[in-house]
Amino acid sequence: MLHINLFRNFDAAIVRSDTKITAEVLAAGAGSLKVVGRAGAGVDNIDVAAATKHNVVVLNTPGGNSISACELTCILIGALARPVVPAGQSMKEGRWDRKLYSGSELYGKTLAVLGLGRIGREVGIRMKTWGMRIIGYDPITTEAEAKAAGIEKMTLEQIWPLADYITVHTPLIPATKNLINASTLAKCRKGVKVINVARGGIIDEQAVLDALESGQCAGAAFDVFPEEPPKSAVTKALVAHPKVVATPHLGASTGEAQVRVAVEVAEQFIALNGSSPKYTSTAGVINKEALAHYQ
Numbered sequence: 001m002l003h004i005n006l007f008r009n010f011d012a013a014i015v016r017s018d019t020k021i022t023a024e025v026l027a028a029g030a031g032s033l034k035v036v037g038r039a040g041a042g043v044d045n046i047d048v049a050a051a052t053k054h055n056v057v058v059l060n061t062p063g064g065n066s067i068s069a070c071e072l073t074c075i076l077i078g079a080l081a082r083p084v085v086p087a088g089q090s091m092k093e094g095r096w097d098r099k100l101y102s103g104s105e106l107y108g109k110t111l112a113v114l115g116l117g118r119i120g121r122e123v124g125i126r127m128k129t130w131g132m133r134i135i136g137y138d139p140i141t142t143e144a145e146a147k148a149a150g151i152e153k154m155t156l157e158q159i160w161p162l163a164d165y166i167t168v169h170t171p172l173i174p175a176t177k178n179l180i181n182a183s184t185l186a187k188c189r190k191g192v193k194v195i196n197v198a199r200g201g202i203i204d205e206q207a208v209l210d211a212l213e214s215g216q217c218a219g220a221a222f223d224v225f226p227e228e229p230p231k232s233a234v235t236k237a238l239v240a241h242p243k244v245v246a247t248p249h250l251g252a253s254t255g256e257a258q259v260r261v262a263v264e265v266a267e268q269f270i271a272l273n274g275s276s277p278k279y280t281s282t283a284g285v286i287n288k289e290a291l292a293h294y295q
């Protein structure tokens with residue numbers, strides 16, 4: 001584990017989501033630390049306000065891992081349609097249970113995409129080629145932008161009763177916390193399936209557990225959790241549930257995505273340093289106030 005005092009010696013740090021850049025870490029680095037680069041999209045592991053206070057620039061690489069996160073989402077949708085995870089496990093245990101592991105087609109089903117940014121739109125584009133109807137919600141994306149990705153933009157109230165699958169692709173902010181909860185699940189079709197490759201807490205885990213027990217929800221896939229690694233009894237029960245596919249925050253964990261975010265973070269550092277005319281953009285800078293300190 002990285003010792004907090006080491007930050008006294010660093011001019012810059014590059015992190016993924018596991019490394020928490022807290023106010024304490026930033027105070028330890030005060031005077032030397034100038035920039036924290038997030039090799040990924042979410043900066044919820046970095047105390048941006050404290051960074052700004054210490055004139056530490058925080059930047060991210062918002063697009064570099066989108067395709068990998070999108071592909072994992074599509075794979076998990078597939079794993080909810082066809083029980084490849086438990087069926088594969090049963091064979092490893094020496095069984096041949098063909099009758100237990102029947103599934104359903106994705107063709108003709110409706111996928112709701114909540115959050116039509118880079119990842120959500122790419123998921124829609126891919127799953128449409130499987131013959132799914134794609135409906136979606138986003139407060140910012142226009143109807144025309146959604147349509148260009150083959151997605152019918154709707155209100156949430158229109159979406160709930162139509163969706164066979166719901167996948168979330170929003171940041172975790174007050175407006176999206178528990179976006180899928182007991183009352184919204186009750187408005188859905190019986191047997192709806194939900195997927196979260198975005199951030200833990202967008203889908204209320206207890207509500208999903210209850211809906212799995214009642215049959216209102218027929219399956220769920222989670223790559224992200226309110227606390228990682230999970231410690232709460234609710235998350236543990238969810239992960240253990242036979243109708244749940246769980247992965248340990250693997251959305252960006254591909255060779256390609258990691259190379260892309262590493263290159264993007266390096267380019268942003270070079271742009272900050274002003275040492276290469278090739279890189280003039282600091283598009284990923286989160287706290288422009290801190291950047292202004294050096295200009």
Ligand SMILES: O=C(O)[C@H](O)COP(=O)(O)O
Nearest residue numbers: 016017018040041042252
């Ligand atoms: O915010 C992100 O970019 C993703 O959640 C990936 O996080 P990671 O880089 O820690 O895998």
